[in-house]
Amino acid sequence: MRRAQEGDVSAFEQLYRDQKGRVFAVCYRLAGDPALAEELVQDVFVRAWQKIGSFRGESALSTWLHPLAINVALSERRARRRRLARVQPTDDLTPFDRGQSPRVPEAGVDLEKALAGLPDGARAVFVLHDMEGYKHEEIAEMTGVAVGTSKAQLHRARRLLREALQS
C-alpha cells in the first residue's frame, strides 16, 4: 500500500488484482454493457492511481475504492446522457407507466441480462439501492435527481425486473 502510494506501479498492480472483480461487477451493472464496463474499470484504476496519495488508511482500501468506482461510472453516464441529449431528448425519467411492457424476455433470461435490459436511470437506482445499499437521499445526490424520482425509478425497476424474470 505504501509502496503504491510512493509510485510503485507493481505494488498498485496488486491492488488491481485484489479489487478488479468488485470494481468490474459494479461498473458492469451500472453500465449495462460489458465493453463500456471494461473502459470504466480502466478509468477507475487510473483515477485511483492519481488519488492514491490522499488515501490515509482510515478505512479498508476496498472501502475507499468502491465509491470512487461508482463515481466514475456515474460520471460517464452523465457525460453520455449529455451527448445523447444533444441528439435527442432522453425519456429516462418519465413517470412510471403501469401499462408499459418490459423488454422482451428470452426463455431462461438470467438476472444480469434482465438488469442490463432496464432503462438506464431505473437500472442505476436499482443497482445503487438494492445491490450497493445506498439510501435514496444518497442516490439523489450522486445522480443529481430528486429523492422522489429515485423512489419512482426503484419502483419501476423492481416491477420491470419481476416481469422479465417471470417468463
Add this chain to the structure above:
Amino acid sequence: MKLQCGEVRDRLDDYLDGELPEAQFQEVELHLAECAACAAEERSLRAVIARYAALPREKEPPRDLWPEIATRLEAPGALQRVGPRWLLPLAAAAAVVLAVGALVFSRPVTTPVAATSPRPGAAPAAAVPVSAELAGSPGLLAAEETYAQATAELLAALEARRATLPPGTLERVQANVESIDRALGEIRSALAADPTSAELAQMLRDTHQRKIEALSRVVRLSSL
C-alpha cells in the same frame, strides 16, 4: 382508516425498505394479512430483491485489463485525457495563475479613514519599492510574487513551444502582457502615494485578472 389495494401497492416499496412511518407500516401489514392479492404482490417483489441481493459481489472481467491500465499509468502524470503531452506544464502553470488570481480577488481590503492617507496628487517617492507600497497587504504582495513566477513559467512554456503555436501568437501574447504590466506599474505607483486606497487595490486586482484571462485564453486556444 383502512387502506385500499392501490394505496398499499404504492407503499409497498417503502414498506419493503423499512421507510414507512410506524402508523402506515401497521396499516400495510394489516392489509397484507387480509388481502391475498396484495400479499402475493409483496412476496414477489421481495423475491426479486432477494435474488439480486444474492448475486455475487464480484464479477471477473472478460479479459485482463492490467496491461492497458499500466500503459496509462506510466504516461507522464497519468493525465492522458488532458490532450497533447506538451500541454501538461502549461495546464499546471495556468492552474497556478488562476489559483493565485483567486487568492488576490478574495483578499479583503481595509479602507481606513481618508484623512490618514497622503494628499491626492502628492508625488510618489520614486524609489519606493513594491514591498513598501504593499506593506499594508502582505498577502497581496505574496500573491503578486507567486503570480509573477507563475506567469514567467507560463510564458517560458509558451516560448518553448513557439514552433507549434500559430504564427505571431507569442508576440501578441507578449505585447498584451507588456501593456498590462505597464498598467500594473502605474497602479503600483499610485498605491505608493495612496496605500490605503480601496479603488486602487481593486484596480490592481482587476488588472491581474485581465492578465490571467489573456494567458488562459492562449492556453485554451493552444489545446484545441
